[in-house]
Amino acid sequence: MRSADRPLSPHLQIYRWQLTSVLSILHRATGIVLSAGTILLVWWLVAAASGPEVYEGVEDFLGTWIGLLMLFGWTASLFYHLCNGIRHLVWDTGHALDLKSTYLGGWVVVGATGALTLIAWIVGISRWVS
Amino acid sequence: MRSPLGRAIGYGSAKEGVQHWWGQRISAIALMPLCLWFVSAIIGLVGADLDAVQDWVGRPLPAILLLLVVIAVFYHAALGLQVVIEDYVHAELAKLGLVIVVRLLCFGFAVAGIFAVLSLALTGSG
Numbered sequence: 001m002r003s004a005d006r007p008l009s010p011h012l013q014i015y016r017w018q019l020t021s022v023l024s025i026l027h028r029a030t031g032i033v034l035s036a037g038t039i040l041l042v043w044w045l046v047a048a049a050s051g052p053e054v055y056e057g058v059e060d061f062l063g064t065w066i067g068l069l070m071l072f073g074w075t076a077s078l079f080y081h082l083c084n085g086i087r088h089l090v091w092d093t094g095h096a097l098d099l100k101s102t103y104l105g106g107w108v109v110v111g112a113t114g115a116l117t118l119i120a121w122i123v124g125i126s127r128w129v130s
Numbered sequence: 131m132r133s134p135l136g137r138a139i140g141y142g143s144a145k146e147g148v149q150h151w152w153g154q155r156i157s158a159i160a161l162m163p164l165c166l167w168f169v170s171a172i173i174g175l176v177g178a179d180l181d182a183v184q185d186w187v188g189r190p191l192p193a194i195l196l197l198l199v200v201i202a203v204f205y206h207a208a209l210g211l212q213v214v215i216e217d218y219v220h221a222e223l224a225k226l227g228l229v230i231v232v233r234l235l236c237f238g239f240a241v242a243g244i245f246a247v248l249s250l251a252l253t254g255s256g
Contacts, residue, residue, distance in 0.1 A: 028214055031207075031210045031211075031214070032211070032214065034203075034207070035207040035210070035211055035236075038203050038204070038207065038239070039239060041199075041200075041203075041243065042200070042239045042242050042243040042246070045187065045196070045200075045242075045243050045246035045247060046242055046243070046245075046246040048180065048183050048184055048187055048246065048250065049184075049187075049245075049246040049247075049249045049250050052180055055180045055183075075169065078165060078169065082161075082162060082165055082166075085158050085162075086162070088158075089155065089158065089159070092155065120169055120173060123173055124173045124176050127173065127174075127176045127177060128176050128177055
């Protein structure tokens, strides 16, 4: 058998999805999203330093549906990357690396991400409408 | 396997030891409290007009923390994106080029953010 014909493992198309691998991919994906999204933060700071005309542009953009969706995605990504990052730091110390702990930690990260994102937006929206 | 000198210096085949790994972790630890502060601060600014934002960014504590956020975020991003590029881009020239572009962009955005905060903090009204 030529080496090119040999089966490869893991074969992503037929490999069963599991929490651990999905969360691992999500950590990278949210890292990339956050890197791009943080340009928004710099844009906002530079606009605030530049004056009313430029700042109005940022405010208008962030007020659109796309802007709000980007802010929501940025918040969710931040909380996910933060929570899962703590999980990674625990692993770096050599702890919680068994199968049961990786799944338990994974679900805790999912729950904490959802809760923190919801709390941030509920508080933010309640401040906006009041 | 390694010579006594090589073991003493502690650098592996990449010739930079574990600095990248440590830099990623230390910036991650720094960003944990900084990000929580940043998100809560931004929520506190919901509905604020430009004058209020300029005033807030220019105050000493927010200015210092914002500078730390900008520096830590782009340092962490540069290191993290480098790992992603090195894992998925295998053509040597494209890999090197992308890592350099990402480094320069992170440096540029960090300088822009630092300048904006300093200009508001040091001139008063911006």
